[in-house]
Amino acid sequence: MEPADARGVARRSGRRPGNPGTREAVLAAARAAFAERGFDGATIRAIATAAGVDPALVHHYFGNKDKLFLAAVEAPEDPAEFLPEVLAGGNDRLGENVVRMLLKVWDGPARPAALALVRSAVVNEWTAKLLREFLVSQILRRVVGTLGLPAAEREARGSMAASQLIGLVMTRYVLKVEPLASASPESLVAAIGPTVQRYLTGDVDLPAQQKR
Amino acid sequence: MEPADARGVARRSGRRPGNPGTREAVLAAARAAFAERGFDGATIRAIATAAGVDPALVHHYFGNKDKLFLAAVEAPEDPAEFLPEVLAGGNDRLGENVVRMLLKVWDGPARPAALALVRSAVVNEWTAKLLREFLVSQILRRVVGTLGLPAAEREARGSMAASQLIGLVMTRYVLKVEPLASASPESLVAAIGPTVQRYLTGDVDLPAQQKR
Structure with a gap:
């Protein structure tokens, strides 16, 4: 070194x-x-x-490898730094804490870089793969990994949580659909946190493959 | 004429x-x-x-004006044509029926055109406004409009439903996060339909403006 x-x-x-x-x-x-x-x-x-x-x-x-990956995708923030705060409330508050952290990052100075990453991922198949890896390896795996679930369930729950979190980003910051776009972060934590919580720890039908 | x-x-x-x-x-x-x-x-x-x-x-x-709008945004399908089927199950099945219809359109021949519209909206502020208007005026308003809610609640519930539906599109068709990306449509209807239902008709904290 x-x-x-x-x-x-x-x-x-x-x-x-x-x-x-x-x-x-x-x-x-x-x-x-x-x-x-x-x-x-x-x-x-x-x-x-x-x-x-x-x-x-x-x-x-x-x-x-994590740091190299973050540099490669030009991630505006290192999710590992926020993780302790997200996990501090325990499993029952994981949903609201993930939404709160997502909004904190996106409402902060990292937004332009985060937006650039999402834009690039949507038009470029290659960057889409990188953003997916970022979500899965840097965020979902760490959050869902604390729940002690079997691997298949972990991935199913993680991908459902991702669908709501990415949709929140798209609706609020990209398409700017009102009133969600200018709603206070805490009102969105209250509205959307329970969905993410249900996907992570609740009683849900897990998405299953087409041909079983 | x-x-x-x-x-x-x-x-x-x-x-x-x-x-x-x-x-x-x-x-x-x-x-x-x-x-x-x-x-x-x-x-x-x-x-x-x-x-x-x-x-x-x-x-x-x-x-x-609706038809002119659909031509202007190059919408691959006219949502008005699907509406009767979405509404046929009544208010209690609106969530699952909206998810089912979304997946039917996106898993069908309209996908490349729909994907092109989303891609364009993400990189172009101007197309983003058009896609937002498409969502609000052609889809959400018609679906939520059947519920007989006050205007503010209608928009709040519509924007929350949009966040989950757009997120489903992004996760499944753009970023292709597994297992959601290759899950059967019906398993996704079962997993994600209840979220959309809760946003449309359930007991939720509605997103509120930053400064009240």
């Missing part, structure tokens, strides 16, 4: 780490890998190889 | 109705008017004036 390491890396890979193109090359390789293989399937080793650098340099620049 | 009318119109306006540019000029003027003034604020008279044609010609080409 120190300059000596980075120099060693550079010697081996033939790329100079000080080259401003190196960071961009890693990010480009990361975007391709995460979009093609998903967050779980992509490895720092393969990304480094594709970028022509040593894996240690990727760690040096970006830390872990 | 007959050729004689159209010729009279053409003489007055100085535009020949047979000119293929005329229809496009009306549609362009309609898009601008609906985006700027909304569905209710836009008039066929003003749209005709902006396009340099007689209002009778607009009626001749497009029928009523």
